[in-house]
Amino acid sequence: xxxxxxxxxxxxxxxxxxxxxxxxxxxxxxxxxxxxxxxxxxxxxxxxxxxxxxxxxxxxxxxxxxxxxxxxxxxxxxxxxxxxxxxxxxxxxxxxxxxxxxxxxxxxxxxxxxxxxxxxxxxxxxxxxxxxxxxxxxxxxxxxxxxxxxxxxxxxxxxxxxxxxxxxxxxxxxxxxxxxxxxxxxxxxxxxxxxxxxxxxx
Amino acid sequence: xxxxxxxxxxxxxxxxxxxxxxxxxxxxxxxxxxxxxxxxxxxxxxxxxxxxxxxxxxxxxxxxxxxxxxxxxxxxxxxxxxxxxxxxxxxxxxxxxxxxxxxxxxxxxxxxxxxxxxxxxxxxxxxxxxxxxxxxxxxxxxxxxxxxxxxxxxxxxxxxxxxxxxxxxxxxxxxxxxxxxxxxxxxxxxxxxxxxxxxxxxxxxxxxxxxxxxxxxxxxxxxxxxxxxxxxxxxxxxxxxxxxxxxxxxxxxxxxxxxxxxxxxxxxxxxxxxxxxxxxxxxxxxxxxxxxxxxxxxxxxxxxxxxxxxxxxxxxxxxxxxxxxxxxxxxxxxxxxxxxxxxxxxxxxxxxxxxxxxxxxxxxxxxxxxxxxxxxxxxxxxxxxxxxxxxxxxxxxxxxxxxxxxxxxxxxxxxxxxxxxxxxxxxxxxxxxxxxxxxxxxxxxxxxxxxxxxxxxxxxxxxxxxxxxxxxxxxxxxxxxxxxxxxxxxxxxxxxxxxxxxxxxxxxxxxxxxxxxxxxxxxxxxxxxxxxxxxxxxxxx
Numbered sequence: 039x040x041x042x043x044x045x046x047x048x049x050x051x052x053x054x055x056x057x058x059x060x061x062x063x064x065x066x067x068x069x070x071x072x073x074x075x076x077x078x079x080x081x082x083x084x085x086x087x088x089x090x091x092x093x094x095x096x097x098x099x100x101x102x103x104x105x106x107x108x109x110x111x112x113x114x115x116x117x118x119x120x121x122x123x124x125x126x127x128x129x130x131x132x133x134x135x136x137x138x139x140x141x142x143x144x145x146x147x148x149x150x151x152x153x154x155x156x157x158x159x160x161x162x163x164x165x166x167x168x169x170x171x172x173x174x175x176x177x178x179x180x181x182x183x184x185x186x187x188x189x190x191x192x193x194x195x196x197x198x199x200x201x202x203x204x205x206x207x208x209x210x211x212x213x214x215x216x217x218x219x220x221x222x223x224x225x226x227x228x229x230x231x232x233x234x235x236x237x238x239x240x
Numbered sequence: 241x242x243x244x245x246x247x248x249x250x251x252x253x254x255x256x257x258x259x260x261x262x263x264x265x266x267x268x269x270x271x272x273x274x275x276x277x278x279x280x281x282x283x284x285x286x287x288x289x290x291x292x293x294x295x296x297x298x299x300x301x302x303x304x305x306x307x308x309x310x311x312x313x314x315x316x317x318x319x320x321x322x323x324x325x326x327x328x329x330x331x332x333x334x335x336x337x338x339x340x341x342x343x344x345x346x347x348x349x350x351x352x353x354x355x356x357x358x359x360x361x362x363x364x365x366x367x368x369x370x371x372x373x374x375x376x377x378x379x380x381x382x383x384x385x386x387x388x389x390x391x392x393x394x395x396x397x398x399x400x401x402x403x404x405x406x407x408x409x410x411x412x413x414x415x416x417x418x419x420x421x422x423x424x425x426x427x428x429x430x431x432x433x434x435x436x437x438x439x440x441x442x443x444x445x446x447x448x449x450x451x452x453x454x455x456x457x458x459x460x461x462x463x464x465x466x467x468x469x470x471x472x473x474x475x476x477x478x479x480x481x482x483x484x485x486x487x488x489x490x491x492x493x494x495x496x497x498x499x500x501x502x503x504x505x506x507x508x509x510x511x512x513x514x515x516x517x518x519x520x521x522x523x524x525x526x527x528x529x530x531x532x533x534x535x536x537x538x539x540x541x542x543x544x545x546x547x548x549x550x551x552x553x554x555x556x557x558x559x560x561x562x563x564x565x566x567x568x569x570x571x572x573x574x575x576x577x578x579x580x581x582x583x584x585x586x587x588x589x590x591x592x593x594x595x596x597x598x599x600x601x602x603x604x605x606x607x608x609x610x611x612x613x614x615x616x617x618x619x620x621x622x623x624x625x626x627x628x629x630x631x632x633x634x635x636x637x638x639x640x641x642x643x644x645x646x647x648x649x650x651x652x653x654x655x656x657x658x659x660x661x662x663x664x665x666x667x668x669x670x671x672x673x674x675x676x677x678x679x680x681x682x683x684x685x686x687x688x689x690x691x692x693x694x695x696x697x698x699x700x701x702x703x704x705x706x707x708x709x710x711x712x713x714x715x716x717x718x719x720x721x722x723x724x725x726x727x728x729x730x731x732x733x734x735x736x737x738x739x740x741x742x743x744x745x746x747x748x749x750x751x752x753x754x755x756x757x758x759x760x761x762x763x764x765x766x767x768x769x770x771x772x773x774x775x776x777x778x779x780x781x
Contacts (some may be wrong), residue, residue, distance in 0.1 A: 053427045068465020
């Protein structure tokens with residue numbers, strides 16, 4: 039067989055093109071994996087790709103509740119109002135509501151908000167993640183501030199409770215942090231109507 | 241390319257006195273050569289250079305780990321070093337080394353004049369240097385090289401800098417090179433065997449490469465697809481793996497390991513092939529159980545596609561999945577065990593001598609089995625959950641990759657060096673190379689089993705102080721092993737410069753067509769197909 043390599047046998051090209059097709063098919067095989075993977079996981083239920091959504095759904099799947107908000111002051115120069123007086127929500131759902139405070143005096147006021155609950159035994163079922171009532175608040179003269187409460191209602195809230203009222207009363211803290219003692223203008227600011235502060239636990 | 245064409249035709253045009261017709265003179269000759277022996281030589285030198293580069297990177301890693309705390313490099317650079325070390329060693333050193341063996345030996349073993357597609361062979365090789373430059377050059381770009389580990393897992397690989405893109409393109413180029421090389425090898429083996437060289441009489445190295453080449457063609461494009469999806473996630477707003485857009489990073493792991501596990505056998509099978517030549521030659525016996533060897537190779541190749549998720553036991557796959565992948569993985573031990581038993585039985589009552597190739601083959605047999613055993617330990621789900629991503633895994637795969645594949649490559653290199661250069665290497669130096677390698681290898685990697693069992697995680701530049709002693713021992717071993725490899729460079733350079741003239745068949749127990757050729761093998765061989773007789777065959781009969 040003299041001129042060995044001058045011409046490549048046609049058979050070689052046939053094998054090479056067949057193998058090239060295998061390589062191309064393999065390359066495409068990688069790209070059909072994302073849809074196949076999703077379909078396979080949904081079909082078998084292994085690796086639930088919807089798991090995160092379901093988890094969020096389970097949080098808000100509780101019982102519907104009407105929530106009411108109330109704001110009072112006691113002996114301060116503050117105007118204190120709830121920006122939302124009532125809302126519909128579910129047990130287990132995490133919500134945020136805002137309260138507004140305005141310092142009507144010309145001096146710094148240090149106050150502490152004290153919550154109360156109606157009915158009273160709902161207190162153990164209101165789970166606050168954050169609240170302006172957790173600490174003393176210092177208001178500069180004339181300052182206006184909007185402050186949040188973030189909370190959820192426990193799923194174990196007794197069945198007989200359909201409405202929960204969350205009420206705050208602001209008390210002035212004499213000699214509190216940043217306070218300017220003896221400057222309480224309007225010591226008898228009219229108490230807003232509503233439930234009386236009970237001083238129950240925060 | 242016209243010049244190449246001319247050289248090519250010229251080289252083959254006048255075959256009457258072919259010893260005088262070599263490649264064109266100078267550097268351009270190497271660029272344009274289509275001769276399988278030239279290309280094999282270039283593959284082997286390239287892989288050795290990359291082996292030294294990747295080895296230097298591993299010494300940066302072991303230097304940093306010599307003692308706890310941060311000594312020499314930042315954690316970011318450490319991550320880049322371990323990523324490039326792995327990519328370079330797998331794709332730049334071990335794989336091209338065995339492709340080099342394939343180029344040199346397969347045509348000579350089956351009685352073919354050259355590879356089936358000689359010019360594509362040239363291209364397969366010359367794609368490698370650009371890929372190597374992309375990989376190593378990525379250290380210089382802003383943000384440095386990819387620091388994800390060689391597995392390139394998202395989300396990190398979606399977030400990294402331009403070095404990641406360079407790694408992705410390097411993988412693309414290396415993949416193309418591998419696929420072309422594989423097409424060439426399969427076509428050569430299927431179509432260009434000399435008359436009488438039937439498939440079941442074919443030398444074992446050709447069989448291992450035939451299966452390996454199929455594995456490469458089926459699995460490399462899958463890696464190419466996975467990194468292409470990474471690339472589009474990075475730059476074109478797709479969300480294959482980006483969870484923020486509805487993709488799933490765990491899917492990348494599935495695709496990667498669907499490539500990655502066959503890749504393990506792409507490296508291991510040619511190593512098995514080399515050892516299947518060396519052990520019979522130095523036992524003066526035929527290979528025991530030829531047919532069972534062929535079936536074992538095919539079985540390993542097939543099963544390797546169905547075990548990928550044993551790398552993913554802790555990704556939250558369900559228990560049934562874990563059990564399936566555990567049993568499937570343990571199943572691979574059966575054909576692998578067949579091979580190990582066949583090698584041992586080949587030596588049984590043989591007339592053994594222990595020249596350097598045989599020493600490396602025995603080192604392979606012993607240490608690869610250790611690595612295989614720790615692989616079985618890791619395959620067991622309950623154990624793997626504890627050992628996942630610890631130094632136990634690092635120890636395991638270095639026993640398989642270094643003591644397995646690399647030792648086998650050394651066995652092959654010492655075995656065939658006389659055929660390539662026409663001179664015997666320095667046997668004493670070769671033995672020094674073997675004994676320093678095997679001792680320092682075990683000093684470096686055996687303590688890593690203990691580190692892993694004690695809970696030291698891999699891929700960290702710093703560690704808790706109770707791991708200090710074993711890490712110091714391991715680092716001393718690593719530096720010893722690293723510098724021992726320069727002995728091999730010395731042996732080869734000395735062999736090229738001079739030495740005792742080798743016979744056509746320097747090993748009295750060796751069989752196969754390649755030993756019927758003079759040493760060094762002429763530039764063109766088997767332009768007229770040889771007559772294959774029983775005594776030529778490396779296979780057992």
